[in-house]
Amino acid sequence: MAHAIEVDGLTKRFGAHTAVDDLSFSVSAGRVVGFLGPNGAGKTTTLRALLGLIHPSKGTATIDGRPYVELEDPIGTVGALLDGGMLHPGRNGRNHLRTLARAAGIGDARVDELLQLVELSADSRRRTKGYSLGMRQRLGLAAALLGDPRVLVLDEPANGLDPQGIRWLRDFLRSLAAEGRAVLVSSHVLSEVAQTADEVVVIHRGRSVAQAPLRELMAQRSGGVRVAGPDVARLGELLRADGATVQPAADGDGSILVSGRSGEQIGRAIAANGIVISELSPVVQSLEEAFFELTDGAGRGPS
Amino acid sequence: MSRAFASELLKLRTTRTFFALALSAILLVGGISVLGAALGSWKGGQTPGHDLVGIATFVELFTLVLGVLAVSTEFRHGTITPTLLTVPSRGRVVAAKLMAHLLAGLVLGLLVVLLDIGLVEAILSARDIDSGTSASDALRWSIGYGAAGALFAGIGVGVGTIVRNQVGALVGAFAWLFVAEGLLGLVPGVRDVIATYGLTSLSDGLTVSGDHGSDALAQAPAGLVLLAYAVLLAIAGAALLRRRDVTT
Numbered sequence: 101m102a103h104a105i106e107v108d109g110l111t112k113r114f115g116a117h118t119a120v121d122d123l124s125f126s127v128s129a130g131r132v133v134g135f136l137g138p139n140g141a142g143k144t145t146t147l148r149a150l151l152g153l154i155h156p157s158k159g160t161a162t163i164d165g166r167p168y169v170e171l172e173d174p175i176g177t178v179g180a181l182l183d184g185g186m187l188h189p190g191r192n193g194r195n196h197l198r199t200l201a202r203a204a205g206i207g208d209a210r211v212d213e214l215l216q217l218v219e220l221s222a223d224s225r226r227r228t229k230g231y232s233l234g235m236r237q238r239l240g241l242a243a244a245l246l247g248d249p250r251v252l253v254l255d256e257p258a259n260g261l262d263p264q265g266i267r268w269l270r271d272f273l274r275s276l277a278a279e280g281r282a283v284l285v286s287s288h289v290l291s292e293v294a295q296t297a298d299e300v301v302v303i304h305r306g307r308s309v310a311q312a313p314l315r316e317l318m319a320q321r322s323g324g325v326r327v328a329g330p331d332v333a334r335l336g337e338l339l340r341a342d343g344a345t346v347q348p349a350a351d352g353d354g355s356i357l358v359s360g361r362s363g364e365q366i367g368r369a370i371a372a373n374g375i376v377i378s379e380l381s382p383v384v385q386s387l388e389e390a391f392f393e394l395t396d397g398a399g400r401g402p403s
Numbered sequence: 404m405s406r407a408f409a410s411e412l413l414k415l416r417t418t419r420t421f422f423a424l425a426l427s428a429i430l431l432v433g434g435i436s437v438l439g440a441a442l443g444s445w446k447g448g449q450t451p452g453h454d455l456v457g458i459a460t461f462v463e464l465f466t467l468v469l470g471v472l473a474v475s476t477e478f479r480h481g482t483i484t485p486t487l488l489t490v491p492s493r494g495r496v497v498a499a500k501l502m503a504h505l506l507a508g509l510v511l512g513l514l515v516v517l518l519d520i521g522l523v524e525a526i527l528s529a530r531d532i533d534s535g536t537s538a539s540d541a542l543r544w545s546i547g548y549g550a551a552g553a554l555f556a557g558i559g560v561g562v563g564t565i566v567r568n569q570v571g572a573l574v575g576a577f578a579w580l581f582v583a584e585g586l587l588g589l590v591p592g593v594r595d596v597i598a599t600y601g602l603t604s605l606s607d608g609l610t611v612s613g614d615h616g617s618d619a620l621a622q623a624p625a626g627l628v629l630l631a632y633a634v635l636l637a638i639a640g641a642a643l644l645r646r647r648d649v650t651t
Contacts, residue, residue, distance in 0.1 A: 192417070
């Protein structure tokens with residue numbers, strides 16, 4: 101059985117600019133996959149190619165093994181929320197959904213049900229000109245859910261939502277995956293998807309720089325061991341002489357940050373040399389730091 | 404296909420655009436008809452009914468604008484994205500828009516010409532002037548202006564699909580109608596073609612009014628040529644749209 105979403109060797113060039121470069125990844129049913137990268141990394145281009153809106157220069161992007169434009173029931177298969185306005189300012193929110201529902205043969209009862217779900221019923225008969233960004237996002241989410249799809253593709257869904265809304269969205273995405281749906285959710289802010297995603301695909305300048313379960317990704321990137329105390333300068337010299345990397349710790353209180361050695365190895369050096377220390381603690385690299393490191397690393401060098 | 408068509412009809416009914424254009428056309432044509440019928444003077448043997456029905460030709464401009472806005476508005480506001488997500492076949496989207504706007508244009512064309520004929524007949528008979536309009540004239544005009552409203556909307560759909568920029572498409576359509584056809588009419592050799600197959604001349608033939616008479620086609624062939632224009636423009640627009648990357 102084909103993956104719910106499969107991107108294979110996808111390349112998209114706009115003139116001389118390569119927006120997406122030989123990108124491959126897949127999303128299975130029941131999984132939430134975070135699609136991460138800084139603004140301009142090629143996330144939106146990838147998602148639009150997946151949805152048949154952009155023609156790839158090379159490679160394929162398929163849903164259940166088929167290109168989006170060949171799906172028999174596109175709205176009932178994939179729900180998509182893309183970045184941007186996408187509303188006629190003079191049409192009210194309910195009618196916006198009704199025009200989409202009608203094209204898919206979906207009745208008004210479902211429209212009203214979704215307006216309730218995204219808590220827009222009260223404003224649904226106002227023209228969208230007066231909608232806030234958060235209201236637009238929620239209306240877009242309602243549109244994505246019209247056909248009760250098995251696959252969801254969401255581009256920056258947390259944009260414009262307040263912290264409460266972001267939490268609501270997070271729980272909502274988890275419940276969708278628990279129902280066996282495949283969810284691909286893009287973001288330029290890692291923390292937004294960190295608590296939701298089973299897996300992340302990180303892209304930078306159109307290339308995939310990492311693709312792994314989040315926990316695995318973090319384990320690969322330990323932040324070193326911080327050591328503080330009266331004798332750390334001497335310890336630093338000893339460890340450096342032994343080939344470890346030693347830097348002054350970021351807090352500037354004279355403590356040092358040792359990389360390339362485990363806590364135990366450092367402890368042995370301390371005991372063997374009779375060094376006095378007051379603190380020895382592993383530094384957990386934050387998700388954000390890991391993300392920056394991944395995306396900056398790939399950004400160096402000629403492009 | 405019928406679902407996409409139903410969706411397009413609903414789109415037309417859920418913004419103010421159609422209603423604003425319809426109201427403007429009705430006020431303009433109705434107003435001029437009233438003034439013309441109330442203030443005009445005719446000698447015996449003339450046909451004031453025929454002279455005044457030509458005012459209804461304005462409806463073509465309004466339905467042309469309506470058609471141009473069909474696709475260009477979707478690009479302007481980015482609604483083309485949800486539209487294509489629901490109906491991924493771009494040819495089908497254009498076909499549905501073409502049919503919906505032919506219908507809307509037909510309705511508006513009929514409304515305007517019936518209003519024109521009704522007002523003119525009422526005012527002239529109150530002034531005790533013979534309009535010279537027979538029942539078969541009224542029927543031919545109604546068919547003609549209904550079809551003209553529809554077909555100019557259809558041509559607009561094609562133009563607005565080819566030129567997605569709203570302002571560009573509108574300026575282009577009006578420049579062709581009011582400037583280019585006139586200028587081409589001065590070029591020897593091209594003149595004869597424009598005198599028969601230009602939009603202005605086809606409109607005169609279709610509505611059985613205006614005074615370009617001699618070179619204009621009869622009602623049915625004029626309508627068929629305009630229909631061919633609308634369909635060909637829509638096919639060209641759909642072909643361009645299919646190749647295009649939709650990034651808005």
